[in-house]
Amino acid sequence: MSGHLTIALDAMGGDLGPEAVIPGAALALSKNPSLKFMIFGDESKIIPLLKKYPQLEQASRLIHTDSFVSAEEKPGVALRNGKNSSMRLAINAVADKQADCIVSGGNTGALMVMAKLVLKCLPGIERPAIASLLPTMNGETVMLDLGANLECDSEMLVQFAILGSVYARVVRGHAQPTVGLLNIGSEDMKGHDEIKIAAQILNQIKFPGKYIGFIEGNDIPLGKVDVVVTDGFTGNVALKTAEGVSKLISNMLKRSLKKSPLAMIGAFLAQGALKNLKKEMDPRLYNGGMFLGVDGVCVKSHGGMDHIGFANAIKYASEIAARNFNVRVAAEIAEVMAQEKSLGLYDQMSPESGRDAALQEKVS
Amino acid sequence: MSGHLTIALDAMGGDLGPEAVIPGAALALSKNPSLKFMIFGDESKIIPLLKKYPQLEQASRLIHTDSFVSAEEKPGVALRNGKNSSMRLAINAVADKQADCIVSGGNTGALMVMAKLVLKCLPGIERPAIASLLPTMNGETVMLDLGANLECDSEMLVQFAILGSVYARVVRGHAQPTVGLLNIGSEDMKGHDEIKIAAQILNQIKFPGKYIGFIEGNDIPLGKVDVVVTDGFTGNVALKTAEGVSKLISNMLKRSLKKSPLAMIGAFLAQGALKNLKKEMDPRLYNGGMFLGVDGVCVKSHGGMDHIGFANAIKYASEIAARNFNVRVAAEIAEVMAQEKSLGLYDQMSPESGRDAALQEKVS
Numbered sequence: 001m002s003g004h005l006t007i008a009l010d011a012m013g014g015d016l017g018p019e020a021v022i023p024g025a026a027l028a029l030s031k032n033p034s035l036k037f038m039i040f041g042d043e044s045k046i047i048p049l050l051k052k053y054p055q056l057e058q059a060s061r062l063i064h065t066d067s068f069v070s071a072e073e074k075p076g077v078a079l080r081n082g083k084n085s086s087m088r089l090a091i092n093a094v095a096d097k098q099a100d101c102i103v104s105g106g107n108t109g110a111l112m113v114m115a116k117l118v119l120k121c122l123p124g125i126e127r128p129a130i131a132s133l134l135p136t137m138n139g140e141t142v143m144l145d146l147g148a149n150l151e152c153d154s155e156m157l158v159q160f161a162i163l164g165s166v167y168a169r170v171v172r173g174h175a176q177p178t179v180g181l182l183n184i185g186s187e188d189m190k191g192h193d194e195i196k197i198a199a200q201i202l203n204q205i206k207f208p209g210k211y212i213g214f215i216e217g218n219d220i221p222l223g224k225v226d227v228v229v230t231d232g233f234t235g236n237v238a239l240k241t242a243e244g245v246s247k248l249i250s251n252m253l254k255r256s257l258k259k260s261p262l263a264m265i266g267a268f269l270a271q272g273a274l275k276n277l278k279k280e281m282d283p284r285l286y287n288g289g290m291f292l293g294v295d296g297v298c299v300k301s302h303g304g305m306d307h308i309g310f311a312n313a314i315k316y317a318s319e320i321a322a323r324n325f326n327v328r329v330a331a332e333i334a335e336v337m338a339q340e341k342s343l344g345l346y347d348q349m350s351p352e353s354g355r356d357a358a359l360q361e362k363v364s
Numbered sequence: 365m366s367g368h369l370t371i372a373l374d375a376m377g378g379d380l381g382p383e384a385v386i387p388g389a390a391l392a393l394s395k396n397p398s399l400k401f402m403i404f405g406d407e408s409k410i411i412p413l414l415k416k417y418p419q420l421e422q423a424s425r426l427i428h429t430d431s432f433v434s435a436e437e438k439p440g441v442a443l444r445n446g447k448n449s450s451m452r453l454a455i456n457a458v459a460d461k462q463a464d465c466i467v468s469g470g471n472t473g474a475l476m477v478m479a480k481l482v483l484k485c486l487p488g489i490e491r492p493a494i495a496s497l498l499p500t501m502n503g504e505t506v507m508l509d510l511g512a513n514l515e516c517d518s519e520m521l522v523q524f525a526i527l528g529s530v531y532a533r534v535v536r537g538h539a540q541p542t543v544g545l546l547n548i549g550s551e552d553m554k555g556h557d558e559i560k561i562a563a564q565i566l567n568q569i570k571f572p573g574k575y576i577g578f579i580e581g582n583d584i585p586l587g588k589v590d591v592v593v594t595d596g597f598t599g600n601v602a603l604k605t606a607e608g609v610s611k612l613i614s615n616m617l618k619r620s621l622k623k624s625p626l627a628m629i630g631a632f633l634a635q636g637a638l639k640n641l642k643k644e645m646d647p648r649l650y651n652g653g654m655f656l657g658v659d660g661v662c663v664k665s666h667g668g669m670d671h672i673g674f675a676n677a678i679k680y681a682s683e684i685a686a687r688n689f690n691v692r693v694a695a696e697i698a699e700v701m702a703q704e705k706s707l708g709l710y711d712q713m714s715p716e717s718g719r720d721a722a723l724q725e726k727v728s
Contacts, residue, residue, distance in 0.1 A: 137612055151556070217604025217606075218604040230601075234598055237581040238601050240580045244581060244584055244585035245609040246609060247582070252645065263634040265630075266637070267637075270627040272626065281616065
């Protein structure tokens with residue numbers, strides 16, 4: 001990373017608000033002292049916290065605003081009434097090139113519509129997707145969409161595959177990332193039409209990743225692919241189920257190790273290893289969902305995260321911003337679209353409804 | 365359990381075929397000596413195995429057939445060409461009241477279409493769902509659909525809620541099981557229309573369960589509800605993701621415990637507890653998916669299961685068959701449908717497409 005990155009922070013988002021954001025920024029700064037911050041929010045709440053972290057105070061500019069977007073607010077309402085909210089002002093800072101990225105733990109829907117309105121989508125992208133890193137047997141996998149789009153047609157899935165591949169290549173350093181479409185079986189005949197058509201398109205076009213076919217839920221944690229593509233409903237359920245199972249097992253392990261004196265001694269001796277496991281499984285390590293497809297780096301931190309989780313969301317955002325990610329995505333998208341056009345895949349494309357049917361004819 | 369239950373077994377289904385089915389039946393019999401079996405399949409493969417288990421041989425009737433349904437066969441083809449297959453003959457045995465239930469590790473799609481054709485659906489049920497038990501923080505939860513129906517309209521989801529509730533009450537002994545609809549947020553405004561309408565209907569009708577609202581993926585392993593209702597695509601992905609995460613964590617744990625001599629000694633001392641955990645997490649314990657809604661007990665064993673898993677599928681099937689489950693479901697379904705009719709929920713119901721819109725008007 002070269003130069004100074006400036007991170008715009010919505011200090012009022014998330015369950016803990018500034019109590020997580022300010023110590024989180026201080027922690028991120030201690031790990032990457034070149035960072036600068038623009039902090040948006042209520043100064044009466046932020047200043048006392050900032051005083052505790054003189055280094056952060058020095059690296060930050062505080063922009064006061066009374067207004068903030070609540071967790072319950074409908075996105076449309078937030079868009080109309082939240083023009084001076086900490087969330088909106090932080091996004092504006094990215095649009096005005098005062099900041100390189102924005103991180104917020106606030107209302108996901110509101111953050112998404114504001115980011116789309118203010119930062120716009122990359123050329124050729126209709127609907128951005130939320131992408132996060134997940135731990136797997138082989139390191140980390142990027143998965144999208146995790147909840148921005150409940151229903152996705154084949155073209156959206158193809159776009160997600162491209163976005164995810166560029167992310168895996170540019171930010172994660174995979175030369176040719178492997179891509180899988182999440183399905184309920186690996187055979188060609190399985191699944192929705194949207195998925196089958198997306199698979200046919202991904203088999204025909206050249207893009208920065210390597211499409212390897214359908215994958216199933218168990219393939220995600222096994223690390224079968226570098227990029228997992230799915231619709232926002234399925235992705236969100238899968239992600240949260242994974243979190244729940246991880247909690248369940250750590251709970252069962254604790255209970256097991258308390259059942260006999262011998263097990264307790266064993267657990268005591270192995271406590272270093274067990275702590276290490278707990279750390280590896282810590283969901284805070286994987287906090288941060290990027291809105292891939294928005295023309296600007298906008299990262300959502302999970303609303304329930306503490307400062308450690310928030311610091312990781314800052315790290316995640318700064319890694320993306322440092323790599324000039326969106327410029328590279330835009331170039332790749334343009335190239336793929338040109339191919340699709342020359343293949344005639346989208347000739348008969350019409351707004352929404354008839355599109356999948358038209359594509360089906362073309363590719364089958 | 366009283367009397368003798370007879371289990372029809374498709375000995376040729378699953379990756380291991382008779383090698384899993386016969387020892388699995390022997391294991392199930394050793395735990396429940398009152399069971400009887402009808403074993404369908406290739407006698408040249410089955411008899412040598414059966415010879416190893418004299419008790420099972422005595423409790424079984426072997427019906428020879430050369431024909432079987434392969435894992436790759438399309439359901440329609442299996443239906444036409446598989447009239448003498450081990451799978452089909454085993455299902456026929458249930459239809460002819462020679463057996464109380466059937467267990468197969470074979471092709472899921474073929475098993476479903478054959479079961480529907482031969483056993484028929486319960487009155488009022490359009491599309492059966494696959495239901496399994498899952499381990500949670502509070503014991504076990506039943507979840508459906510796990511893959512029979514990729515897309516589900518609101519009425520199907522309501523039916524699944526009823527089926528799952530009767531199952532939880534009759535087989536699991538919950539007086540009034542709690543039911544949740546799987547969604548990507550707990551607020552009313554979240555999710556697909558199908559889910560929102562199903563929620564409105566479940567709030568209005570009386571049924572054997574208690575509808576508590578939307579739940580999220582992490583609520584499944586936490587045991588927030590006794591019955592998790594979702595479409596077959598989402599359910600299948602969530603289930604398999606949970607399996608994968610469980611494998612990932614047990615792998616990480618093993619690796620962690622090998623990292624230092626102290627951890628290895630600790631693991632040695634705690635080996636009883638760790639084995640216990642492994643056992644609690646063992647997916648074979650939860651093997652067996654019931655086709656809820658089919659008028660006859662038909663249980664699918666996971667194709668990759670060994671004899672221990674297959675024995676658990678037999679146990680699962682026999683518990684359901686022993687409780688006269690389908691008679692009780694049929695009565696509950698009839699009652700709920702009468703209510704829906706008197707509430708006028710389905711008056712304007714038309715075949716498929718316009719239905720959700722009609723319901724939307726009625727309930728909102």
